[in-house]
Each structure stands twice: as C-alpha cells, then as structure tokens.
Amino acid sequence: MTDLRERTAASVLSESAWDARLAAARAELPFARRCWLTLGLADSPDLRFVPTAVRWGHSGELLLPLCVSGRRAQIGCYGYGSVAVSADWQGELPGFAELAEVVCRDHALTELSTLLPPAAASSGLERQLGHWPARPGRNTFLLDLxxxxxxxxxxxxxxxxxxxxxxxxxxxxxxxxxxxxxxxxxxxxxxxxxxxxxxxxxxxxxxxxxxxxxxxxxxxxxxxxxxxxxxxxxxxxxxxxxxxxxxxxxxxxxxxxxxxxxxxxxxxxxxxxGTVDLGAAAGDGQEKFKAGWGALAAATRLVHWPYGEAR
CATH class of the missing domain: 3.40.630.30 (Gcn5-related N-acetyltransferase (GNAT))
Incomplete structure (x- = not known):
C-alpha cells in the first residue's frame, strides 16, 4: 500500500473544471452534478461543496462530490452518493477504507461517509461499489419497470x-x-x-x-x-x-x-x-402509496469510515 499511497492524491477542482471533467467521466448515478448538489446544499446549509479529483495510481481518476462540515465529509448531499470515474479508468475501484484514507489525509478530515442504493437497484453500480462494506440504512421502495x-x-x-x-x-x-x-x-x-x-x-x-x-x-x-x-x-x-x-x-x-x-x-x-427507486416512506400513507404500485421495500446502504480505524 505504501507505493500506491505515494501515487495517489486528492485535489480540489474549480466548479468549472468539475463540470468539464464530470461531463467526460462515467457515473452510474446522476447526483454528482452541481444542479442536484445545489438542492442538497440548500437543504443542509451547514455543508459546503468541495469538488474533489482523486488520482489513483495508474488506474485513472475518481471524481468525488465531497460535501464537508467541519472535519467530516460525505460523498454527495442529495439522493445517493455518486462516484464518477474517468473514461480511461482501469480495474476495480479502490476499497472505501483506502479511498477514505487518501481523501481524509489530503483534506485534513477525520470521517468520510456516503449513502448507496440497495444492491438490487443496479447491477452496474453493484459491480462498481458492491465491495464497499456497508450497514443497512433506511428502507427505500424499488419498482420493477x-x-x-x-x-x-x-x-x-x-x-x-x-x-x-x-x-x-x-x-x-x-x-x-x-x-x-x-x-x-x-x-x-x-x-x-x-x-x-x-x-x-x-x-x-x-x-x-x-x-x-x-x-x-x-x-x-x-x-x-x-x-x-x-x-x-x-x-x-x-x-x-x-x-x-x-x-x-x-x-x-x-x-x-x-x-x-x-x-x-x-x-x-x-x-x-428498468428500475425506479421511489424513495423512503415518511409514514404509513406514503408506504401505502408506493406499495400500491407494486414497489418492494429494500434497505439502502450506509458506508462510513472513521479515520484511524484498523484496516
């Protein structure tokens, strides 16, 4: 890991550079775009957007829409956390602990977290991020279309x-x-x-x-x-x-x-x-509405890495 650490770095982009690189990258989820982040930041004014590019050895570049509060950060702030990879990316994405260590090291952070959809929501996303360890989050409702x-x-x-x-x-x-x-x-x-x-x-x-x-x-x-x-x-x-x-x-x-x-x-x-995520139900009425159309409950996934935890 030592050699890889020397070949990895997280840097902050301007918003215009973020838009340009994101347009050329590949992402399974749409929520790394600034228009969605603007809504999340309006809902959570304690967060600030730090557009981050992570060069990962010879594999390529990762784009992370970091939203930071104090020394804690989360990937994304509206919908789900979205990670984009450069068009020339090769191989599997790094483990979450490895990625978090680099991001926290270079941004002076102590924690990194994100929220992922249920595993059943997308085979492409599961291939990309399914190896990230997670615990069950709040149920969402998936509709098969x-x-x-x-x-x-x-x-x-x-x-x-x-x-x-x-x-x-x-x-x-x-x-x-x-x-x-x-x-x-x-x-x-x-x-x-x-x-x-x-x-x-x-x-x-x-x-x-x-x-x-x-x-x-x-x-x-x-x-x-x-x-x-x-x-x-x-x-x-x-x-x-x-x-x-x-x-x-x-x-x-x-x-x-x-x-x-x-x-x-x-x-x-x-x-x-093919798949529509109808979101969580705030009460019995919303659950009845979603289930009435045939949607099934499935747990979202919470991914969290505290700095210094044994790896």
Whole structure:
C-alpha cells in the first residue's frame, strides 16, 4: 500500500473544471452534478461543496462530490452518493477504507461517509461499489419497470388505478412539464412542504433544471390553466429516482398526484428505464402509496469510515 499511497492524491477542482471533467467521466448515478448538489446544499446549509479529483495510481481518476462540515465529509448531499470515474479508468475501484484514507489525509478530515442504493437497484453500480462494506440504512421502495408500464398498471392495487381514473374523470390532464411551468413547480413545492410546517429552501433558479427533460422526467397535472400536481424523477444510467411528489390542496382532493405519478412512470418506461427507486416512506400513507404500485421495500446502504480505524 505504501507505493500506491505515494501515487495517489486528492485535489480540489474549480466548479468549472468539475463540470468539464464530470461531463467526460462515467457515473452510474446522476447526483454528482452541481444542479442536484445545489438542492442538497440548500437543504443542509451547514455543508459546503468541495469538488474533489482523486488520482489513483495508474488506474485513472475518481471524481468525488465531497460535501464537508467541519472535519467530516460525505460523498454527495442529495439522493445517493455518486462516484464518477474517468473514461480511461482501469480495474476495480479502490476499497472505501483506502479511498477514505487518501481523501481524509489530503483534506485534513477525520470521517468520510456516503449513502448507496440497495444492491438490487443496479447491477452496474453493484459491480462498481458492491465491495464497499456497508450497514443497512433506511428502507427505500424499488419498482420493477422492465416489463413496461402496462405490466405495472395490471399489477397495481385497485385503489391506485381508481385514483388515476377518478382524476381523469374530473377533467384533469397530465403532460410532460415545460420550462414555462417553473413558477408552478416552485409554488407546489412550497405548498407541499408548508402542509408539514416546513419552508422551502429553493428559489426558481435552483429548480429550473428539473424542467429541461435532459436528466429528469417531470410531469404536471392541470385543470385548465391551473397546475394542481407534479411528479419529479431523476434519470441516470442505473435507473430513475422519485424525488418530489407535489400537490396543491385542490390537487390532493382530486387525486392529481396519482395521475402525475402514473404519467411519469409511463414516460420512464418509454425511455427504457428498468428500475425506479421511489424513495423512503415518511409514514404509513406514503408506504401505502408506493406499495400500491407494486414497489418492494429494500434497505439502502450506509458506508462510513472513521479515520484511524484498523484496516
């Protein structure tokens, strides 16, 4: 290990250099992009983004979206931790303890952690990071979309299908969101969080990328010109991730959220997405909603390395 340590180094990049190198790298998860990190940093103002490149011997370069608080750091701060590798990367990724030692050494840190999806979520990600030791984290819900949207519809509980049909019968219409829906999305976000006594930390520029259709699938449901609900999914090489389910009070009563969600699943299936991570359930209602569409609970994985621990 001594020779390898001498050939490894973690350096801090400018944000523009980070964007350029990330665009040329390979990543199974989408959450290393600065647009996602901006949302996580707004939610957790104690963190600061330190874009880090790690040259690992002759294997190549790793890109780590480090988010630092004091002497502790985590890989990523929104969704899951995402590690990108240079296009010329060769061989297996280093073990987490080896990587953490280099990062902590060069950034004067004492701890490094990250959150990974369940092992069943992505075979590609499992090949990349499956050797990192982890303990079970909070359950998320995985939905199998490999057989297409029709198969999901047939397997869904009657209550879920009825909610979608009821919204349609009320004249609500679902569509893919457009950039012009930015104000609607921000309003719905504030209303949804407000019902739980929480304020939104986002502004219009923070969430504009959710409507560009490149790295997301976002659908809205409207009654005439009034947008009542939206469903937001991130899209990456390993699958899709349900990040926001937003409704107005009127939208809740009219099942607009169910229609937005189903419309998004259809769009994801059309894009060839096989696995959809619906996220954790904050309560019985959310668990019922996710299970109603056929999603199964699976544990996320917490990876943590305290500096100085025996290796």
């Amino acid at each position: 490999t057989e297409g949207a029709d198969a999901v519809w047939k397997a869904a509980k009657g209550s879920s299908r009825t909610a979608v049909r009821r919204a349609g019968a009320l004249g609500l219409v679902a569509s893919v969101a457009l950039p012009a829906h930015g104000d609607d999305l921000l309003r719905l976000h504030r209303q949804t969080l407000g019902r739980n006594g929480v304020g939104s930390a986002y502004n219009a520029s923070d969430i504009a990328f959710l409507l560009d259709g490149d790295q997301t699938v976002t659908t809205v449901v409207a009654n005439g010109d009034a947008v009542l609900a939206a469903s937001v999914f991130a899209v990456g090489a390993a699958g899709a991730y349900h990040l926001m389910q937003l409704t107005s009070e009127h939208g809740r009563k009219a099942n607009a959220g169910h229609l937005a969600f189903w419309s998004a699943l259809t769009a994801l299936a059309d894009r060839g997405i």
